Amino acid sequence: MKSGFIDLPDDIEEDALAPVRRSSVLIVDDQAAVLQTLYQLFKDTYEVFVATSGAQALSRAKVNPPDLVLLDMVMPGMTGMEVCRQLKEDPETQNIPVIFLTGNCSVDDEARALDAGAADFISKPFNPRIVSVRVNTQLRLKAKSDLLRRIARTDALTGLGNRRHFNSTLFKEWRRCARNSLPISLVFIDVDFFKRFNDIYGHPMGDYCLSSVASAMKSRMWRPADLLARFGGEEFVCLLPETPLKGAIHKAQELEAAVRDLAISHEGSSVAPVVTISLGVAAALPAQGDDPETLIDAADRMLYESKAGGRGQVRSVEITSA
Ligand SMILES: Nc1nc2c(ncn2[C@@H]2O[C@H](COP(=O)(O)OP(=O)(O)OP(=O)(O)O)[C@@H](O)[C@H]2O)c(=O)[nH]1
Numbered sequence: 001m002k003s004g005f006i007d008l009p010d011d012i013e014e015d016a017l018a019p020v021r022r023s024s025v026l027i028v029d030d031q032a033a034v035l036q037t038l039y040q041l042f043k044d045t046y047e048v049f050v051a052t053s054g055a056q057a058l059s060r061a062k063v064n065p066p067d068l069v070l071l072d073m074v075m076p077g078m079t080g081m082e083v084c085r086q087l088k089e090d091p092e093t094q095n096i097p098v099i100f101l102t103g104n105c106s107v108d109d110e111a112r113a114l115d116a117g118a119a120d121f122i123s124k125p126f127n128p129r130i131v132s133v134r135v136n137t138q139l140r141l142k143a144k145s146d147l148l149r150r151i152a153r154t155d156a157l158t159g160l161g162n163r164r165h166f167n168s169t170l171f172k173e174w175r176r177c178a179r180n181s182l183p184i185s186l187v188f189i190d191v192d193f194f195k196r197f198n199d200i201y202g203h204p205m206g207d208y209c210l211s212s213v214a215s216a217m218k219s220r221m222w223r224p225a226d227l228l229a230r231f232g233g234e235e236f237v238c239l240l241p242e243t244p245l246k247g248a249i250h251k252a253q254e255l256e257a258a259v260r261d262l263a264i265s266h267e268g269s270s271v272a273p274v275v276t277i278s279l280g281v282a283a284a285l286p287a288q289g290d291d292p293e294t295l296i297d298a299a300d301r302m303l304y305e306s307k308a309g310g311r312g313q314v315r316s317v318e319i320t321s322a
Pocket residue numbers: 157190191192193194195196198202203204205206207210232233234307311
């Protein structure tokens with residue numbers, strides 16, 4: 001019974017708390033002496049990046065988002081306030097804490113900075129110890145909120161993305177593919193006769209089976225934009241942006257084989273002596289304004305056909321106008 005099982009995924013909290021990398025700090029100031037002082041202060045503790053203008057800071061933060069921005073308020077060209085406003089407007093950078101450093105320390109400026117979304121405000125000339133402690137505090141808060149965000153989009157049993165994460169990614173990727181005239185595919189996956197599996201082997205074994213199935217499928221996902229998520233219960237979903245029908249069918253067959261190869265005994269299945277999955281594939285070339293629900297409905301329909309056609313197989317469809 002157990003020979004085919006693979007290891008359970010790591011516990012989510014342990015995984016989330018593990019120190020993955022050093023925190024990174026982006027220092028933005030037009031004065032070389034200030035950059036030098038701050039660089040020396042932080043270089044042994046954090047990964048430090050510098051920018052000498054607002055425009056440079058924004059492009060660095062976009063390409064490689066830091067964990068914190070130390071931002072001069074008064075700079076030629078784009079002001080620190082404008083940089084902060086743009087960082088907070090962009091979903092990719094809005095969670096990065098910004099600490100203003102400025103010689104202009106009027107109450108008005110401080111209030112405006114905090115109002116623009118800054119996490120803290122430090123007046124020049126600054127005391128290095130105070131800057132250090134305040135940076136540290138914001139980085140600790142950022143690590144905690146990153147962890148909460150990660151937990152909120154993760155399925156606790158399998159460690160995969162959850163349905164909420166899938167929904168938001170689908171909408172984002174659907175719009176991106178529509179903008180760039182690229183195909184997008186979806187695979188709906190359901191474990192066969194899973195009620196009988198629970199009845200025969202018990203619920204804890206059922207949970208173990210689901211996390212093993214999830215790990216096996218996850219190990220076949222390579223492209224960074226592809227997403228495997230738990231849709232709910234014994235249902236999974238695989239989102240394949242920039243993938244036409246042919247590629248999606250290939251991936252679905254790979255997932256089907258990966259689960260079968262686990263060889264988890266299933267005496268209650270009439271498909272095979274081991275756990276199998278049924279898969280429904282749908283592909284579309286989305287246009288601006290189309291609704292991704294049509295893709296979900298089509299993949300769901302194909303899953304139903306796969307179940308009705310004998311389970312343990314892939315059924316697919318290409319939808320022409322969404
Ligand atoms: N152990 C365990 N069981 C779950 C979980 N989520 C859903 N289930 C069970 O999965 C079973 C799904 O049963 P059905 O929807 O009838 O489908 P099925 O038995 O897989 O049959 P087919 O889909 O037609 O092949 C139910 O018994 C649920 O209780 C879970 O997290 N853990």
